[in-house]
Amino acid sequence: MYLEETILSVLNQNYPNLEYIIIDGGSSDGSIEIIKRYEKQLTYWLSEKDEGSYHAVQKGFDKCSGDIMAWISSDDFYVPNAFFAVAEIFETFPDVKWLMGIPREYTAKGSMVSRITLPWSCWSKYRFYTCDYQFIQQESSFWKKEVWEKAGSCMDLSYQHAGDMELWTRFFRHYKLHTTLATLAGFRHHHNKQKSVEFRQEYMRECDRAIVRELQSKSIFQRALYFFLRLVSFILGPFFFYDIPILNLFYPKLFAIPKPINYDFDTEMYTRRNQMVKLPPLYLFKRQIHRKMFKSKN
Numbered sequence: 001m002y003l004e005e006t007i008l009s010v011l012n013q014n015y016p017n018l019e020y021i022i023i024d025g026g027s028s029d030g031s032i033e034i035i036k037r038y039e040k041q042l043t044y045w046l047s048e049k050d051e052g053s054y055h056a057v058q059k060g061f062d063k064c065s066g067d068i069m070a071w072i073s074s075d076d077f078y079v080p081n082a083f084f085a086v087a088e089i090f091e092t093f094p095d096v097k098w099l100m101g102i103p104r105e106y107t108a109k110g111s112m113v114s115r116i117t118l119p120w121s122c123w124s125k126y127r128f129y130t131c132d133y134q135f136i137q138q139e140s141s142f143w144k145k146e147v148w149e150k151a152g153s154c155m156d157l158s159y160q161h162a163g164d165m166e167l168w169t170r171f172f173r174h175y176k177l178h179t180t181l182a183t184l185a186g187f188r189h190h191h192n193k194q195k196s197v198e199f200r201q202e203y204m205r206e207c208d209r210a211i212v213r214e215l216q217s218k219s220i221f222q223r224a225l226y227f228f229l230r231l232v233s234f235i236l237g238p239f240f241f242y243d244i245p246i247l248n249l250f251y252p253k254l255f256a257i258p259k260p261i262n263y264d265f266d267t268e269m270y271t272r273r274n275q276m277v278k279l280p281p282l283y284l285f286k287r288q289i290h291r292k293m294f295k296s297k298n
Contacts, residue, residue: 001075001190002074002075002076002077002188002190003031003034003035003074004034004037005077005110006072006073006074006075006076006077007022007034007035007038009072009077009078009079010072010078011038011041012080013078013080013081013082013083013084015083015084015087017066018043018083019043019064019065019066020041020042020043021042021043021044021045021060021063021064022035022042022044022045022046022060023045023046023047023050023056023057023059023060024045024046024047024048024056025047025048025049025050025053025056026047026048026049026050027047031047031074032047035047043063044063046059051157052157052160053073053163054155054156054157054159054160054163055155055157057071057155057163058154058155058157061148061153061155064145066145067144067145068086068087068090068142068143068144068145069142069143069144069145069147069148070139070141070142070143071138071139072139072185073138073139075187075188075190076139076185076186076187076188077106077139077185077186077188078139078184078185079104079183079184079185079186082101082182082183082184082185085101085180085182085184086099086142086184088270089180089182089261089270090142090144092269092270093178093261093270093272096178096261097143097144097146097147097175097176098141098142098143098144098147098171098175098176098177098178099141099142099143099177099178099179099180099261100121100123100136100137100140100141100142100177100178100179100180100184101137101140101179101180101182101183101184101185102114102116102117102118102121102140102179102180102181102182102183102184103116103121103135103137103140103187104116104137104140104183104185104186104187105186105187105188105189106186106187106188106189107188107189108188108189108190108191110188112186113189116135116137118179118181118243118260119240119241119243119248119252119257120241121137121179122179122252122257122258122260123136123177123179123257124176124177124255124256124257124258125172125173125176125256126226126229126254126255126256127233127255127257128168128169128172128211129172129211129214129215129226130226130229130230130233131208131211131230132233132237133165133168133207133211135165136164136165136168136177137185137187138164139185139186139187140183140184140185140186142184143171143175147171147174147175150173150174150175151167151170151171151173151174152170155167159206159209159210160202160206161199161202161203161206162203162204162206162207162209162210165206165207165210166206166210169210169211169213169214172214176256176258177258178258178260178261179258179260179261180260180261180262180270181260181261181262181263182261182263229254229255232254233255236248236250236251236254237251239251240252258272259272259273260272260273
């Protein structure tokens with residue numbers, strides 16, 4: 001239903017080093033005709049019966065040779081210039097290997113509904129392992145190929161619904177997840193047999209299963225630490241998530257949350273800084289004045 005819009009959101013990036021692979025599960029709904037319409041602009045495409053969506057993702061990544069990896073479902077889409085923003089951030093910050101944009105959600109007609117914002121979308125393995133994982137948005141996530149390789153270069157096909165979240169647990173073993181304030185992609189809500197809606201409870205159970213597996217592999221000391229952090233999150237979490245000044249200073253440090261990557265319009269460069277809390281602008285003497293309550297260092 002939305003496949004062509006998804007394809008165009010990739011091709012219209014006009015990214016010069018694009019390696020675009022499409023894996024279809026043997027559709028009989030007209031998808032093949034749409035894919036063939038753009039096959040000259042594709043690196044590779046395949047349509048055959050598979051063992052589920054994550055099996056299709058595995059097939060695609062097996063054909064991938066690029067340095068930056070990502071996947072997107074046929075319902076969702078990338079925003080213009082997303083690939084250039086991702087490439088620039090990776091080049092600017094060599095230590096950043098795994099990146100996510102601010103999660104965005106869209107209506108069936110494509111209207112943006114921003115329900116997930118900072119600081120909710122700043123994750124760390126400590127947040128993740130204390131079951132505070134809702135949700136790292138798959139379509140907004142990009143990573144260097146070395147991350148995929150260290151995680152085993154595979155999807156766990158025993159996960160039918162939360163294969164993405166299972167993959168993040170393996171990423172977190174080796175790398176931090178960085179968040180950019182840029183919008184990179186969007187998740188589309190609709191009612192046309194959307195798996196994330198129909199199988200939400202199954203998805204959550206698989207998320208819990210992945211977390212339990214990770215915790216069981218930790219030492220007793222580490223498990224005690226995560227239990228302690230989970231208790232702390234009940235106390236400090238509201239200060240962080242509702243962005244209460246001063247009181248939220250400890251949460252990012254305790255949970256080792258990386259500073260968000262923002263765009264500085266003065267230098268026209270991406271920069272890492274803590275979130276700035278601003279007072280409303282004033283209009284004095286025919287001039288708009290912005291006052292900052294807190295001035296962060298880059």
